[in-house]
Amino acid sequence: xxxxxxxxxxxxxxxxxxxxxxxxxxxxxxxxxxxxxxxxxxxxxxxxxxxxxxxxxxxxxxxxxxxxxxxxxxxxxxxxxxxxxxxxxxxxxxxxxxxxxxxxxxxxxxxxxxxxxxxxxxxxxxxxxxxxxxxxxxxxxxxxxxxxxxxxxxxxxxxxxxxxxxxxxxxxxxxxxxxxxxxxxxxxxxxxxx
Amino acid sequence: xxxxxxxxxxxxxxxxxxxxxxxxxxxxxxxxxxxxxxxxxxxxxxxxxxxxxxxxxxxxxxxxxxxxxxxxxxxxxxxxxxxxxxxxxxxxxxxxxxxxxxxxxxxxxxxxxxxxxxxxxxxxxxxxxxxxxxxxxxxxxxxxxxxxxxxxxxxxxxxxxxxxxxxxxxxxxxxxxxxxxxxxxxxxxxxxxxxxxxxxxxxxxxx
Numbered sequence: 001x002x003x004x005x006x007x008x009x010x011x012x013x014x015x016x017x018x019x020x021x022x023x024x025x026x027x028x029x030x031x032x033x034x035x036x037x038x039x040x041x042x043x044x045x046x047x048x049x050x051x052x053x054x055x056x057x058x059x060x061x062x063x064x065x066x067x068x069x070x071x072x073x074x075x076x077x078x079x080x081x082x083x084x085x086x087x088x089x090x091x092x093x094x095x096x097x098x099x100x101x102x103x104x105x106x107x108x109x110x111x112x113x114x115x116x117x118x119x120x121x122x123x124x125x126x127x128x129x130x131x132x133x134x135x136x137x138x139x140x141x142x143x144x145x146x147x148x149x150x151x152x153x154x155x156x157x158x159x160x161x162x163x164x165x166x167x168x169x170x171x172x173x174x175x176x177x178x179x180x181x182x183x184x185x186x187x188x189x190x191x192x193x194x
Numbered sequence: 195x196x197x198x199x200x201x202x203x204x205x206x207x208x209x210x211x212x213x214x215x216x217x218x219x220x221x222x223x224x225x226x227x228x229x230x231x232x233x234x235x236x237x238x239x240x241x242x243x244x245x246x247x248x249x250x251x252x253x254x255x256x257x258x259x260x261x262x263x264x265x266x267x268x269x270x271x272x273x274x275x276x277x278x279x280x281x282x283x284x285x286x287x288x289x290x291x292x293x294x295x296x297x298x299x300x301x302x303x304x305x306x307x308x309x310x311x312x313x314x315x316x317x318x319x320x321x322x323x324x325x326x327x328x329x330x331x332x333x334x335x336x337x338x339x340x341x342x343x344x345x346x347x348x349x350x351x352x353x354x355x356x357x358x359x360x361x362x363x364x365x366x367x368x369x370x371x372x373x374x375x376x377x378x379x380x381x382x383x384x385x386x387x388x389x390x391x392x393x394x395x396x397x398x399x400x401x
Contacts, residue, residue, distance in 0.1 A: 011381045042395045046388040049337050050356045056242040058234035059252050066230050066256050070263035 003029075006036050010043050211275040219266045230259050233276070236358065237283050243353045244287040246342035254290055258283045280360070280368045284350055291346050333394070340390040348383035355380050 006029050012018045013026055030037040206214055206228045214232075217225035237258050242251035261282050262269075269278060344352060350369060354360045355376075362380075366373045388395070 011377070011384060042392075043384065043388055045395055046391055047356055047384065049333075049391065049394075050341065050352075050387065053243070053334055053337060053357065055235065056239045056248060056251065058238045058255065062234050062238075062252070062256070063227050063230045066234075066259045067227055069256055070226065070260045073260050073264050 003033060003036050006030075006033070007039060010040055013040070014044060014047060212271070212273075215262075215266070215269050215275045215278075216271055218263065219269055226263055229262070233279060234259075236276075237279065240280065240283055240353060240358055241287045241290075243338070243341060243357050244284075244349060245290060246338045250290065254286055255283075258286055261286070274364075274367075277364055277367050280354065280358070280364075281370075284354070284368055288346060288350065336394065337391065340387055343390060344383050344386050348379050348386065351376055351379040352383035352387065356384075 006026055009018060009022065009026060013023065018026070030040065206217060206222070206224050209217065209225075209228075211229070211232065214225050214229050218229055234255065238251055238255040241254045241258070242248055245251055245254070258279070262279060269275070341349060341352065351365055354365045354368060355362070360368065362373050362376050365376045365380075369376070371379075
């Protein structure tokens, strides 16, 4: 029997889970192999040390405390201390936040598109020079040479718009007075078309 | 607490563990305290050796019995009570170990090495007259720490076998693993423990 085989049976030898024949073989090996004998001695002394540890006794009043605690827990089993690790609520909160964001995202996107569309409607393509102080009132018909730029509404002349709001008919009256009278037009009546 | 013997009722003290647990499940108020009284030492010792923490062990041992009481109707009649009890104890101890590992509040192997190196403690060897040089408490503390430094899955098997004296078959039931796995885990655990305690096992002429 070689040393490896003997050493693999240390546990069974200690637990007395080997056959009588195996025990005799091992005893014979120990008698002739000092290394295995010493190794087994260390193995056995380790387990003796473990087995010699004093038994811990329950503290005084253990039974009474347990009975009281058990009855409290039985009345409210949901209040039993949870083995739930501390990171679970944090992870659950983060997961909820992600889900909430994912749920809201489809609603946010159209809104963003709408906002972008609104901005596009209020932008006018103008030459960059039109925004410079040297030309405070640029031509509205100037060709766009660069990308769309949002410009202030102040640069437009709204005089006529204001007049129209106050008296929608007045501008047309003025134009009608300036223009040569059309033969087909009679009196003060005018037709306003938009 | 209700007295053990009431007129017309048999004593619960003479009942087997399994019959006693059956009484607990039937809400016999005398049964549960008796059950706790019988097993309080074993459960406290078991969790104390697994955790190597006496104070925490007391609280955890209480929790084991609380679980037994709360889940008393889940106990299957006919099955061995101590196996069920140790299963609960092992699971709670396992949870506690994992909680501690998460909190990084666990025993440091370096601390053990330091203790072993710095101290002059050696295994008692009456033939060589070393026992007088050894502080018994310190030795026990070191052995307890060495056990606690064995990885959890091996440690549970080791404590159930070499401290609680359970059979391999019972350990397999408690841990829910095959008997062969129990054997290999115990062998590995013993090997690890032997290596950890090697400095204490030195004999004259080999150190």
